[in-house]
Amino acid sequence: MDLQNHVSIDLAIAHEGGRRMDSAPNGVSIGAVRLRNWQIDRIDAPADMFDGYHAHFIKINYELELEPGLPGMPWFEIAFDFVPGEKESPVTVIDALPRFGTFANMPKPYVLNQFLNFVPGENGASTHVLLPASTDRVDMFGIGGQDVRWRHVSLGETGVLPGSYAAWVVLLTPAGQFEQRVEFSARYDLAVGPDVEYRPTQSSANFRLSLSAPSEAPGVVTPSLSAPVADRSDEFHPSVFICYAHDSLLHKYYARQFGNLLVRNGVHVYMDQWDESHRKNWATWARELINKVDFVTVLASPICCKAFDGKLKGDDNPGIRSEALLILEKLHARREEWTAKVLPVVLPHELVEHVSDMLQTWTVDHYEIRHLTAEGIDGLLRAMTGVPRYTRPPLGKLPPSVFESLSGTES
Structure with a gap:
């Protein structure tokens, strides 16, 4: 497979009830880690919340494929870097799940609050994310920046479990930007014998998101104005x-x-x-x-x-x-x-x-x-x-005056 292929993922504005799955990422792989279909929806954020930006709700499906009988893999990591072009403003990862720690008890529901943060919610029709239980530890990095990554670490001797995984991202993209380059990378720890001549590599794969222009139709993901400000004390205990x-x-x-x-x-x-x-x-x-x-x-x-x-x-x-x-x-x-x-x-x-x-x-x-x-x-x-005291605001625009020169008679 050509790892440098361009994958176009259409972030079309979905009308009410029009959630959509996109098959474009399906099959993009790096070693033992493979992407599957993504679910992509626009978030119906207040117009004045992020002036000049649009918010998207993305569910990233991926899986770890291991042959039966191989030694356990202690850890693996996936990362997505939303790389700005020469004349493009950067995007921002507002929030993401899973964040940190283990989630061994039971699946946990989350909703988006008015600040587009994931907060624990009640399991029901209004749930935006149902985070599955897991006995492995998951570490997440990247909130407030242009890249996000997840590291799965086995806490036992058998290694991380193969199979399907999911992650969720709230992504802020500049209005008027219709294409976003993404660099997908993966790292993993595969046990190989001393007589094996070749070692696994982890080259990155590039693809592009195609961002459609906004319409008057509301987004299908509506933040809950009654949801509390993010309280993560019950979620992660390092x-x-x-x-x-x-x-x-x-x-x-x-x-x-x-x-x-x-x-x-x-x-x-x-x-x-x-x-x-x-x-x-x-x-x-x-x-x-x-x-x-x-x-x-x-x-x-x-x-x-x-x-x-x-x-x-x-x-x-x-x-x-x-x-x-x-x-x-x-x-x-x-x-x-x-x-x-x-x-x-x-x-x-x-x-x-x-x-x-x-x-x-x-x-x-x-x-x-x-x-x-x-x-x-x-x-x-x-x-x-991994939560900083302050977060960087979205990049603004240079004032028009800096692009104008004063005439020779002005002082």
């Missing part, structure tokens, strides 16, 4: 392993208070002080949790810094040594993924200088917590949820 050294009783106390604060603010926390109920292999305990959780916080301290820098002597502090070696191994082998997962934290009683250089203190973010309060950990929680 899990965190606290990696720290036992420098002093004071440091252990602050580490425990930090863990308590995270739990009170919706984070599943794992730390040694809460798990001393019976004799265990602490190295195995740490390895299993570090591989399981969404994030690892590394608390700055002199001993922790030396452990990550490889400067500890003798046989003391075996726990932090083992954890540091494992975390550094993860960073070395899968730099992009684990840079986002490992979060260096400086508690109120500590110094930034006690964050190891191996964790890239200044070229990558670190999190100084001056007060153990909800406000004090706001930046850290945003790193876990």
Whole structure:
């Protein structure tokens, strides 16, 4: 198959009751990941909400195709970059589902509120999205930008499940723009034997969305004005392993208070002080949790810094040594993924200088917590949820005056 083929997807304005499926993406594939038909509808947004832009509701169907009997795939990722042309204004991903975490209990309904955000709703005829249950973890990136991607990560030994998946996007496109280039890319972790001469590649595929001009007909997706502003606290609870050294009783106390604060603010926390109920292999305990959780916080301290820098002597502090070696191994082998997962934290009683250089203190973010309060950990929680404090507004137009020259007699 020619991966650089142009796929035209007509975002026609559908009249009331006229939802439509488009078969153009069907069969576009990158390795084990294949696109299927897309459902595309225009959103009946208030005219003055996004001046000069149109909003679209897109359901992206895709699937993971694996041959029976192959080793499990630990993770795979799909991404869509809405690339602007030389003279085109960028589009914006207003919101997308699934967002973050696992959804193992039962399917969950969502509706669009007046700000075009997905919020939990009641299961019924007014539901816009019914998010299926899943035992894998899904991480989403891209809200507020021109690209969006989803990473599926297996939490078990069998790998991510093959089969059909779906994702939903609220997409803002400039009015008067009738074509939008999209770059579809995929990454995946396939186990191959040492004797295999060739390795799987992940080249991108380009296609184009054809955007029809608006009409007076209303869109088929109408936001719910009564839906609440997005409350995501019941949807995603990140899990965190606290990696720290036992420098002093004071440091252990602050580490425990930090863990308590995270739990009170919706984070599943794992730390040694809460798990001393019976004799265990602490190295195995740490390895299993570090591989399981969404994030690892590394608390700055002199001993922790030396452990990550490889400067500890003798046989003391075996726990932090083992954890540091494992975390550094993860960073070395899968730099992009684990840079986002490992979060260096400086508690109120500590110094930034006690964050190891191996964790890239200044070229990558670190999190100084001056007060153990909800406000004090706001930046850290945003790193876990991926939701920025501020979002970029849609690109406006240059004022006409900048295209006019003053005459020689004007001053």
